[in-house]
Amino acid sequence: MATDTPTKARTDRPGRTDRPGRTDRRADALRPARLRPRDVVKVGAVGLRTRPLRAFLSALGIAIGIAAMVAVVGISSSSRADLDRSLAALGTNLLTVSPGSTMSGGQARLPETAEEMVARIGPVYSVSAVGKLTGAKVYRTDKIPEAETNGIAAFAARTDLRSTLGAKLRAGSWLNGATSTYPTTVLGATAAERLGIGQVGPDTQVLIGGRWFTVVGILEPAPLAPELDTAALVGWRAAETELYFDGRPTTIYTRSQDSAVESVASVLGATANPEAPGEVEVSRPSDALAAQQAAGEAFTGLLLGLGAVALLVGGVGVANTMVISVLERRAEIGLRRSLGATRGQIRTQFVAESQLLSALGGAGGALLGATVTAGYALSQGWPVVIPPWALLGGLAATLAIGGLAGLYPALRASRLSPTEALAMP
Structure with a gap:
């Protein structure tokens, strides 16, 4: 008991007891810094x-x-x-009508009234057409062999074709009511390059179907009608008088209201050729771009x-x-x-x-x-x-x-x- 008393006295002294605040500070000192x-x-x-x-x-x-x-x-x-x-500028409401194949596998033809009949469709607000001149070859001079056509075709074109397609001119002017009756032509972008023609004027001429035509204009590339890039376009009346064109369109271009494009496409074939709607092909060129x-x-x-x-x-x-x-x-x-x-x-x-x-x-x-x-x-x-x-x-x-x-x-x-x-x- 004697040995326990001093120890108890020492531990019971208030001054020897650690304070809570000092204990917390020691614990904080031992913790790693954050x-x-x-x-x-x-x-x-x-x-x-x-x-x-x-x-x-x-x-x-x-x-x-x-x-x-x-x-x-x-x-x-x-x-x-x-x-x-480009699509917004050109429009996605362009539809084309072209002849397909007959039941026997031959090449069909559109009636002469096809363009007029298509124009009667209500939602259609613009119609134009071209007619391919099958026997008319295009050359820069008469010294070039007939076999070397360079892939250039000739087409008869309506005067409103450019506005319907939204095509742009690179040089010169487009066919109008006066020039379309004379031997004048407008070249597509690729056709002009292949013929080596960069400017237009009275002295710039090409040979189409054995007749000389004056180049009055050159087009920019036409994304919605690429077939015209390699073409020489002449007036409808001039094609009939100078190149013996029969007046039948080979491609009809239509613009219709955006909301009615699908419905117009469904009736174009029967409208263009009521006797043989199955021989008509209807396409939407903007689908190719899509x-x-x-x-x-x-x-x-x-x-x-x-x-x-x-x-x-x-x-x-x-x-x-x-x-x-x-x-x-x-x-x-x-x-x-x-x-x-x-x-x-x-x-x-x-x-x-x-x-x-x-x-x-x-x-x-x-x-x-x-x-x-x-x-x-x-x-x-x-x-x-x-x-x-x-x-x-x-x-x-x-x-x-x-x-x-x-x-x-x-x-x-x-x-x-x-x-x-x-x-x-």
Whole structure:
């Protein structure tokens, strides 16, 4: 009992008892310091600053993948925007009527009244036609052998053909009520190039069906009527008097109200040739451009796949860089652990380094892809269209890849014990 009394007295003294506030301060001193976001960025940037060349090459792999993806999406979007602009200017309400095949397999013919009958369809507000001049060959001079036609055809054309098609003139003028009765012609864009004609005038003539015709105009390419690009167009009356044209149209072009295009297309065949509607072909030229746009979208998907592969290769490069960084910095990791850094802080350091590396590559790739898109689109005369989702998606992809690429190296670094890391050579 004598031995217990002093001990109890010592422990019961108020001055010897620890205060609650002092205990809390000691516990706080033993807790590891928390890294603020600014500190995380600084610690993560250490590896990039100490190994700039390796960091640059790894970020370049990411940048190439992102640039490829952004450029593919941007260029295809700019191309589609230009095509949509062209379709809006030309209109998608153009329908064509042409003769098909007979029951016996021969070439059918449209009646002479087909054009007039089509014009009576209510929603149709514009009608024009051309008639192919089968025996009329087109030459620059009379010294060229007859077999060398250069793929140029001759057509009789109505004076309202240009307005119906929305075709534009490159030079000269279009056929009118006066010139269409004389031996004059308007050349398509490709036909003028093949004949070596770039200007029009009284002295510029071509030989059509053995008769000289004066070139009064040259057309721009006609997307909705490409058959006219390689044609020499003469007036309807002049074709009848000079080239023995029978007056039967071979192609009728119609414009109708946008809301009634489908219904007009369903009755065009029977209206143009009531006796044999099955021998009439009705087409919508703008469908070809829509198919071209769909093909462009499919090609874009293929290129996006290639860009994704390039991005994956860049991610592998980042992972490789981070693994090597962990191996080379084991002494640093051991020193930090011995000074009190937790495993979580080590993981955070290397994940942050990987994210910074990927973010630099993603930002550089997005900028490079946007620059390539703008340069190519402007060189082609297209509007520059870069969808925001392509840029944001590219940056998000780089951050995701950076996080995945740096996760294993970060876990490996955090598992190193201080003594093991410091003992390694």
